[in-house]
Amino acid sequence: MTATPVTGDLLYSEIEDDLRASVRSLLEKQGAWDAVLARTETDETVDRELWARLAEIGCAALAVSEEQGGAGASWREAAVVAEELGRAVAPVPFLGSAGLAAALLVAVGEQEILPQLAEGGLVAALAVPFGTAPGAPTPAVELRGELLHGTVRGVADAVAADVLLVPVGNDLYAVGAEADGLTRTPIVSLDMTRQLVDLTLDSVRGRLVASDAEGAVTDALRIGAVLLASEQLGLAERCLETTVEYLAIRRQFGRILGSYQALKHRLADLWVLITQARAVARYAAECAATGSADLPVAAALAQAHCSVVAQQAAEECIQLHGGIGFTWEHPAHLYLKRAKSNAIALGTPERHRAALAELVDLPGVPA
Amino acid sequence: MTATPVTGDLLYSEIEDDLRASVRSLLEKQGAWDAVLARTETDETVDRELWARLAEIGCAALAVSEEQGGAGASWREAAVVAEELGRAVAPVPFLGSAGLAAALLVAVGEQEILPQLAEGGLVAALAVPFGTAPGAPTPAVELRGELLHGTVRGVADAVAADVLLVPVGNDLYAVGAEADGLTRTPIVSLDMTRQLVDLTLDSVRGRLVASDAEGAVTDALRIGAVLLASEQLGLAERCLETTVEYLAIRRQFGRILGSYQALKHRLADLWVLITQARAVARYAAECAATGSADLPVAAALAQAHCSVVAQQAAEECIQLHGGIGFTWEHPAHLYLKRAKSNAIALGTPERHRAALAELVDLPGVPA
Amino acid sequence: MTSTATGGPLTAEGLGARVQAFLADHDPASTDRLKFLRARFDAGLAWVHYPEGLGGLGADPSLQPGVDAAFAAAGAPDNRPHTNIIGLGMAAPTILRFGTPEQQRRWLRPLWTGEEIWCQLFSEPGAGSDLANVATSAKPAGDEWVVNGQKVWTSLAHDATWAILVTRTDPAQPKHRGLTFFVCAMDSPGVDVRPLRQITGESEFNEVYLDDVRVPDAQRLGEVGQGWAVTQNTLMNERVAIGGGTIPRESGAIGELVKVWRERPELRTPGQHDQVLRFWVEAEAGRLTAERLGQQQAAGMPGPEGSGVKLTHARLNQQISSFELDLLGDEALRYTDYSARRPVLVTHSESPANWRFLRAKGNSIEGGTSEIMRNIIAERVLGLPAEARADKDTPWKDLPR
């Protein structure tokens, strides 16, 4: 039997509530879903303007200390922002830049990029495929002489990135987005609200940011998993709300759809799952904020659970909207694509469960 | 892609319908559930009288040829009987004697026991634990000199057995139930409508029935799995019927319970599962009857699926009956215990899926 | 020479002889495709269970596959049935059942040969599963009707010559009364077909706007006010169309999944193995259930299992394709093309996994939602009480919307 770690605070603080209100208000003004949908079909899939506004209220580096130019808050507050961005399927580089990159730069004690990133003037991205789980191997980019060579496919938040953080063996390099020899090819992505990019490095000059960075990369991916869980929570909540609102007005066979018990019970079950998603996401954020030794468990648990819940919420949203939910002109497909993409991102639920097997001593069949 | 075997006839023939009607009529007269329940608390947990009546209409050896004293029908007809016995959770040694033992004796070409078994004067049982999957190792009973030694725990249908068929390595021995040195201890069994027995063999004289019998034991267990699937189908159907009948009369909050859509949809889903259980059980019986090369797949498929369906049916039966379904004085617990016991019997669904992995070329992770 | 004229019902042998005789007269290799198909229709070898003179010989429907196979074996052109699914599956049986002899003669031959494609104008934005809640109105004007309204989820509308159309002709009647069924020419003035884009990016379906469209009364099918009976008959034909023939093991979604599993061992993880096997079991159970349903239908005992087969098919398509994306991992995050366009007809297996994942979401909605299927099973099969409803006897115009 594994010991029970201290639970910590799973509620939202007043500061977190205020932050949520600011972000939501901003997103309601500048991130309506129809604008998000329209943007997916343009060349500018990232809403740089919105990102600038978010940076103004500190969202670019919430968990970075004030000395390093950040907001001096913690991953708890960052997780609240992730919830709101998930609700809005907002096309901004929060996860990649304020999450993965910031966590990595803090972990390795970087001083040059971090202040610019924190004030929002610079976007950074971690150059690994979006599906990389914490601890999984990263692509083989290699140093030949002083130049970098290799390919990294499907990188998140690299569309708008100014700097790419490239793991090279156990080292970490920073590469300018406009560097000679670097090709960035945005790809048609399942989730076009977070368009992925293929990177090709052909004799690219990078700056060595840290050696012995493998552990820091794993830690950063874990922080990413924590934030992603909160994003999934926010998305799931939005799907439930939208569906309840629709069922409360739509009539069929002379009755309000929401009065049909089979639908009511399915939504009740979904609500229960969401209360659980909130508990595990909050626990993960609390562990990240306090540096709890249980963070690896909390992050894997949150991903294993929230990935499932967000997908189910998006699927119920489509199904219970009926035909209209299957059309392009309804936001449900944006939630579905984000939910499915997120479930694969930073490791599938099954990968996270396999990680838990190690972490909580539940081994498989002895060899 | 695996080739598609010929499906064969998945319907019920007129002869099968007639047989079903005879068996059901007999069970309605002699096998009412309250009598079945009462019998579980007596020393006579097997209804020998009922078994005699069933033997009279040929149920003791349906799939045994007329030359060998059987009814000259096939495993298809036997499967129909199994359905009816499952509906009634009947405490008779059909599965053990008319199924496992008969299949085994036919397979090894035995001539002495089989005719007596076929006419119903003798009950035989295969001395392996009830949870043994086709192809799994059997307990280590060994021959020292000319005498048998060993322990076999949890044998089905051995309470009423006259002869025990004991695998000893690759040989098969027959042991009289009253043989010196043999101890039969009936155990408190999860499913008391099929009480299991622990056997201890301490210098017991047996008769060598066959050498090189390992394959025949596996084949017999497979036939058992086929019949068990039909038993599970019958049980599931009965659970659904009982529940629908109850919901059609019970009122809560001023409405017939069966008018609540959430319950309707769950029962609809259960009905769908049962149509599938019927299809796979019939396919398995057809493969057994025709000696199809696809029998191993069909048997594993039927067990993997019908075990799950029967359990779900029994669980819904309890839940939708509410409190009354949790009491001893309602048949629901008999179905639940039979369903759970059957799911473990002759291999759990997971074991059968693992068998399918081999059979249909869906291997696991390469070593 | 017909089956009745020769005294006994047509047998497979008798039909086989007719096919061979026809082929002797019409060499598939040298006969013009359309000419060949028209002649086949006229010989009663199109749909052999239809009456004589309407492409058939009044034969048993079970003899059709043999006839089709004989033509295929001879290298004869077929009528490309997949391009006219609604025409063949729904419009034709409805015309046969409710059409006048003139209507049958006019429409059935070019329908069967594929010269005229048909579509269906049933669904409306305000109706959903409540199909009878039709708001599209038809008002009489001399020997014509003037139709106004909006239809949705219309496949093939952009290719179709004709549509079967349900309209409300008397809003003062309760919902299921006051409907009338027409055939509408898709090139009529006032018919506006607009692609309806779906979550895959493409537009398989259309919205159809009807703006003062004039439909001759001669194109009415069935009596005025009996449109619901006609519609239900049409939909019943849609559901019967399932089944028929052995379904290959591992076809559909499970086939795609196990192909990836077998061919790409590097993607496998231990934790996914049992799930693959669970899906295999469920898919095979579903396949055998459909097989058994087909056997029942062939034995003249059509069971209600069709609703269950549809439910299972939708669920497995969705669950299995979703799992396949997890198995593919990073690869699944790449899509092919979201641009607005008409879909190209390809087999499912040529489509990328994430397209199949997205498209499968429609399976539990189109052709009757999974919720409606469960209602049907609970009420018609299990006999549980119907849902309370307030819309059966109230005039349609007075219902809240």
Add this chain to the structure above:
Amino acid sequence: MTSTATGGPLTAEGLGARVQAFLADHDPASTDRLKFLRARFDAGLAWVHYPEGLGGLGADPSLQPGVDAAFAAAGAPDNRPHTNIIGLGMAAPTILRFGTPEQQRRWLRPLWTGEEIWCQLFSEPGAGSDLANVATSAKPAGDEWVVNGQKVWTSLAHDATWAILVTRTDPAQPKHRGLTFFVCAMDSPGVDVRPLRQITGESEFNEVYLDDVRVPDAQRLGEVGQGWAVTQNTLMNERVAIGGGTIPRESGAIGELVKVWRERPELRTPGQHDQVLRFWVEAEAGRLTAERLGQQQAAGMPGPEGSGVKLTHARLNQQISSFELDLLGDEALRYTDYSARRPVLVTHSESPANWRFLRAKGNSIEGGTSEIMRNIIAERVLGLPAEARADKDTPWKDLPR
């Protein structure tokens, strides 16, 4: 000397000092158990949030665990709360809320000390989830009431001195009106307690037959006809009783499963591994949800999550114990004892896996079925329309049954 007398509210320190003073006066090692408990009650250290004179000091309820811990640390006897769950969890708050001062003085002390055990006579065979559908009648007779009817699912009835009892005093009123709430002495003539046997073989519960049982009007709680309001308050206390304190990771059903998994590697198969991990994830998510609910309650924001916690708890108990039997295989086919008997109180982990499997089937029925929990969530939390019902305004006696 009371909290108000000293000026400020009682603090943890203040209470700690009182406990130490009490212990100094009453040595747990040498004081008779019952005498010690009565003195603790009289000192206001029983349930500190109750009023003075009734075992409390009007303190904040959050201070109770500290007091209990201090007594436990000193080796003091406790009041064996698990033997009087209904008394402490449901009867006591109801008496406090609705009882007269005389009733409170009579009942609360022996209830808290455990000298008098309480049970609950609410459920009836004809009611089920429709708890208000009470048929047990109480008719006035002078300053008494004469009660007739049958109650069911009564735990502890065979040990109890007192019962809280809901009766119908006016069948001409609609269902939720016309109920009245009493306290009934279980040794009254006409009270017949019979064990109700359950699927495990044992009888945890009873049926209670009430045959012309006379209950003094002085034992009525609340007004005549207000029994439903009292009952709802009682049930609310039952649900609030969840929560409180950190729940250990891997407690309950998951703990049993992972113990077997870890200790008996020979039982493991590859296909079961991911399922064990799925259960671990679900159980841990459920645990943290209950923890979060406890934090909310402690912060004065009791949320509706309790219904969800109950739902999940029941489902996981059932699914996990069922899976554990599969894991155990042949061993799970052996049971311990089906004979009719009263259960022995043991911790869950001492019970065999298949007993836990069977007992868990009750978890989704007792204390509100899972279906009722889903209704509550859908209607009270999500605000979806209530089920149509015909029993709210009709006189109870005219309802179909």
